[in-house]
Amino acid sequence: MTKHIFVTGGVVSSLGKGLTTAAIGMILEARGYRVSIQKLDPYINVDPGTMSPFQHGEVYVTDDGAETDLDLGHYERFTHAKLTKTSNFTTGKIYKGVIEKERRGDYLGRTVQVIPHITDAIKEAVHIGVPEPDENGPVDVALTEIGGTAGDIESLPFLEAIRQFGLERDRKECLFLHMTLLPYLSCAGEMKTKPTQHSVGKLREIGIQPDILVCRTEKPMTEDMAQKISMFCNVRRSHVIEERDVDFSIYQVPLELCKAGVDRIICEHFGLPFDEPTDLGFWSDMIERIRGIENRGDEVEVAVVGKYIELHDAYKSIYESLSHAGVANGVKVKLRKIGAEQVLDEGTGILEGAHAVLVPGGFGERGVEGKIEAIRWARERGVPFMGICLGMQCAVIEFSRNVAGLDGAHTTEHSPDTPFPVIHYMDDQNDDTNKGGTMRLGAYPCDLTPGTLAHDLYGQEHISERHRHRYEFNNDFRTILADAGLVQSGLNNDRDLVEIVELKDHPFFIGVQFHPEYKCRPLNPHPVFRGLVAAAKVRAQGASSGGGAHVNADAKHGEVTA
8 A cells, every 4th residue: 555745844945845846756756656746836827837947947847748737757767657647737727627527517416515526536537647557566665745835825725634634644644744944043143943832723723733844944943943843743853953054055854854764753753664774875976076076176167048047946957957067067056047038238248258158948039038148158269068959949040041141030939930840840730829838848859860969978878858839939930940050959859850950160069959857866967958058167177277078978978078
């Protein structure tokens, strides 16, 4: 029987429930258990695909094409859990399913209510979020993170549903973990436990008694405070866990949770063997490498020219991917966040000194010309460049205008009357009018041309990457752009689509239509990101000597050579 862990949060949002959930999943995997992870979000949107990055952060995409919450990125970066469309449910998705059943007459004329119909649908979502047994066996532990904050009106149906879920099962098959904040009042010089007491009180009002309390804090939690929290929240003292802010890397969290004994508590609750401490040596080694890089001070600076720079979470997976690639190359990646409109307002001088330029994806016309100018700057000066999704399309537009002589070249997304529509709408989407879930989403195959940078980076001819876009490279211009020097090194031959473009006579210049950041892992950095940072390292080292070099990365062995 699969065991279930439900993770809830209180006091404030953005406590790091997703990170903690992912870390616990990794710890359990290290003990040999198979885990699944899902996120239940209380907002009414069916999925985050139509939400502004400024409000919600990035949209994470799974292999099967689900547009999901960014916390699923944490889940995949920390664990081997297989995430699918059943790994993220929202209030909108739950209600949509219930209303569709009502319209079909599935409820046989009964009055449809929050209890039991909505809560039953939520419980069903928890069930189907656990994959069926396969060649790797059944799922031993399923982790479910409940979005929002205890006490929010929109979270109540989800909390009621997991209360029922726990009631319907043996007490040893469900565990409730609640995260709270211990705020530090500088004027008083002390932390306060009252918000935690009130948060747990909200849960207990509806019948949920937390088994574990994880307390986020800036300062060390004293024994007296822990005893007080234990007494007033009715949680064993040994189950009141401090999760202090880590000093330099979020990847320290699993180690800190193990040190606090979370793995032991979980195993004891579920009746799972706990003969020896969890072996996280592989993870500790990575942390030590990161610490060593920090101490040496070796760094490269990557200018990220985007539309949503103001919110860090808008490009969360990209920033993490650059960090992973930095560890693989033995350098710290310093981010220079530049708004695409700044490039037009202030000029390309704001890019000077950057060792590489990365232009990420985005939607809408705002900032596109700024991205194009940043790409031109990188191309003309031999600065390593990587374009993702719209960033790749802007690279095609820039090359078309300034190298191939197609004056006025553009994408029909922003310029329907352009004389040279080098980027255009996909033919099989011309009838789509809805915004949600109508893009090319999920994993698609791509064939790489031997002898190209892309092939050298991946070390193989056939790859699969995840997509999230509507517009494509226009095949009508493939020949003229190839003749002008734009190498089309990656193709989806099933649909005859260009997926990767690059330049030969450049230290490192590559644009990818897909989102490689979705497949980057701390212990297995994505080859394109690794190659970009390797090229940036070469440029940084050659800055003082005036030298330069092309970069080749052997993706199979994780070795980077200049």
